[in-house]
Amino acid sequence: MIQLRLTDKTPLSPRITRFRFQHPDGAPLPVFSGGAHVMVEMQDGDILRRNAYSLISDPQDGSGYEIAVQREDQGRGGSRFMHEQAQPGMLMRLGQPVNLFGLNLTARKHLLIAGGVGITPFLGQIPELDRLGADYELRYCVRSRDEVAVDLPGAQLHVSDEGSRMDLDGVLGAQPIGTHLYVCGSARMIAAVLDRATALGWPPDALHSEEFLAPAPGEPFDVHCARSHKTLTVGAHQSMLEALEAAGIDAPWLCRGGACGQCETDVLACDGQIDHRDHWLHDDERNRKIMPCVSRFRGQLLTIDR
Amino acid sequence: MTITFNKESFRGDYSYHNSATAIRRFPFPFDRDEYMYSVNMEPHKGGRPGSVFEARFDVDEHYVAEMEDRAITLSRDPMRCQSLPHMTLAGWDVLELIMTSKAQDYPDLFELHRDGNRWRWVNRPLGIDDTFTFLDETTLPYGPMEYITRQTQGDFAVLDQREGNLWMDAGMVTSQADWSLDFDIGMNFFEWHAPVPRAAEMGIFQRALKFLLNIQQDTPARRLNWTMTVNPRLDTSPETYPEWGPEKRSLTPENLGQKQYLRVELQSFWRLPRSNGLLFPIRCYLISLQDLVTVPKWGRRFHRVIRDLPEDLATYKGFIVNRPMIVDYLSRFDDGAPTSPGIWPD
Ligand code: FES
Numbered sequence: 182m183i184q185l186r187l188t189d190k191t192p193l194s195p196r197i198t199r200f201r202f203q204h205p206d207g208a209p210l211p212v213f214s215g216g217a218h219v220m221v222e223m224q225d226g227d228i229l230r231r232n233a234y235s236l237i238s239d240p241q242d243g244s245g246y247e248i249a250v251q252r253e254d255q256g257r258g259g260s261r262f263m264h265e266q267a268q269p270g271m272l273m274r275l276g277q278p279v280n281l282f283g284l285n286l287t288a289r290k291h292l293l294i295a296g297g298v299g300i301t302p303f304l305g306q307i308p309e310l311d312r313l314g315a316d317y318e319l320r321y322c323v324r325s326r327d328e329v330a331v332d333l334p335g336a337q338l339h340v341s342d343e344g345s346r347m348d349l350d351g352v353l354g355a356q357p358i359g360t361h362l363y364v365c366g367s368a369r370m371i372a373a374v375l376d377r378a379t380a381l382g383w384p385p386d387a388l389h390s391e392e393f394l395a396p397a398p399g400e401p402f403d404v405h406c407a408r409s410h411k412t413l414t415v416g417a418h419q420s421m422l423e424a425l426e427a428a429g430i431d432a433p434w435l436c437r438g439g440a441c442g443q444c445e446t447d448v449l450a451c452d453g454q455i456d457h458r459d460h461w462l463h464d465d466e467r468n469r470k471i472m473p474c475v476s477r478f479r480g481q482l483l484t485i486d487r
Numbered sequence: 488m489t490i491t492f493n494k495e496s497f498r499g500d501y502s503y504h505n506s507a508t509a510i511r512r513f514p515f516p517f518d519r520d521e522y523m524y525s526v527n528m529e530p531h532k533g534g535r536p537g538s539v540f541e542a543r544f545d546v547d548e549h550y551v552a553e554m555e556d557r558a559i560t561l562s563r564d565p566m567r568c569q570s571l572p573h574m575t576l577a578g579w580d581v582l583e584l585i586m587t588s589k590a591q592d593y594p595d596l597f598e599l600h601r602d603g604n605r606w607r608w609v610n611r612p613l614g615i616d617d618t619f620t621f622l623d624e625t626t627l628p629y630g631p632m633e634y635i636t637r638q639t640q641g642d643f644a645v646l647d648q649r650e651g652n653l654w655m656d657a658g659m660v661t662s663q664a665d666w667s668l669d670f671d672i673g674m675n676f677f678e679w680h681a682p683v684p685r686a687a688e689m690g691i692f693q694r695a696l697k698f699l700l701n702i703q704q705d706t707p708a709r710r711l712n713w714t715m716t717v718n719p720r721l722d723t724s725p726e727t728y729p730e731w732g733p734e735k736r737s738l739t740p741e742n743l744g745q746k747q748y749l750r751v752e753l754q755s756f757w758r759l760p761r762s763n764g765l766l767f768p769i770r771c772y773l774i775s776l777q778d779l780v781t782v783p784k785w786g787r788r789f790h791r792v793i794r795d796l797p798e799d800l801a802t803y804k805g806f807i808v809n810r811p812m813i814v815d816y817l818s819r820f821d822d823g824a825p826t827s828p829g830i831w832p833d
Contacts, residue, residue: 286573
């Protein structure tokens, strides 16, 4: 984690705001690769929040890091904190850039499909693709024009309430062999795009998606940490990982969104039903492992190896 | 820190030698009196002052001679350095990482001056003073990875990360312990580990891959690996086996202490920021058994390790034929006294 100063806060659309962070001494920040995200730490009263946001600034520009945050009034509070309480001049802690949505540079062509705020990881990738002189096609889908957060001359804009929805089958069918597909947006959109691509015979290795799962709330439940000899209650609006951290139990993590695999934890006993919400575990692992960053539990008691 | 660079060779008359300082700082890889294969990773964040773990890219008395040996190998076989077309950006990552690290860690030997993308690189030991444009290949005499690894000890594998796997898509490999870049190029993590014995240990590789995929920009990792070589030869590649293979049979009880070498690899793992690739440097350290046993703890321990090593591992490490002779030699330096924990000399 590095301490950076929030130097600029600019609205990009009614719900999306851009935040720029710079080193307090003006020192250059580590460069990164397009599609990378950073973890932003927010001290929201006595709750410590950590949310992942895609970096939208040019990856080769170490003068500052920029992210775009969409306000989610139904969310757990991270985006509300950024919109309401984060103010220029504030010092905040950010993690190192991590890329779980990198470009496959062996691709003949890159097809990028963004839904709404899902445009963010592509904003870091576009300068990279331009520099490489790579062939790419960017489809930017929004419901209405006021959702558009950035003006992208190279993109094809699809606005559904103006009747210019993307013809998914047409777009997927028109790609040369060797094209890689990247999709970022809502869970529903990602599922729809990947389903169609699979049905049309795209190879699985050519399909890439990124969805940051915010740990969804649920009923409180009890978890016993066998190694640390502690039993905790995970609150309704808390993730199991956050509960472990609050109890001072050391638990690894990287994405906090069910995608990277780093928080994988062995289940030692399970008197109830695990509510798996990650994109990581295989079906045959789901009875003996859990990803505490997003997944929950319903029942009497869950015992884990932490 | 001043280093006097040795005049020495890694072939022909094999005049390679270690000074007293080099012996004391040798990365002896055994922290107990037995050896079992494991992944044993730790953070690569410095280490004991003077040890090979202190700098990010260790430079020692063998630097100049090793770079001369690399140039000879490359002139005979240019395929020892390869980079698939999509790996150029990763090559610049490697160049940037090594230049910035060396200029900071050894300011009296290396200098890097950056003015935007206009860079000047000074390498005093090798007498290089070049100015070039960062990210513009035409301004360097070689591709960026080749340019900087002709000036850096150790072999280098540059791995592309995609499809949840790692791919050996570029590298500079002139001092390998019997593997071939030309054979492995383009392979993924599991394919290039295929010759390791005991398939039952596959789980170790799955865990290792997961660990590597999660290496972050500010948290490089390292581990030690080891094998044995007859003569201080860097280029023990499959391609040149006819040159060095027969040397194994030149060992006698009289010359063993001088000709049999322990070869230790300091492997490190770095996330490359611009390309999201991984850099895997494999730095090789060589010590003759007669030098090794001058540290009494190491003499005792090495005897026990070699004596008790399972048959298949001794075969895999390539010294099964000579093991009885080696154990016989080492037994003279093992009085049976207990050894202290850890790798360091007492
Ligand atoms: S932290 Fe990445 S999957 Fe849980």
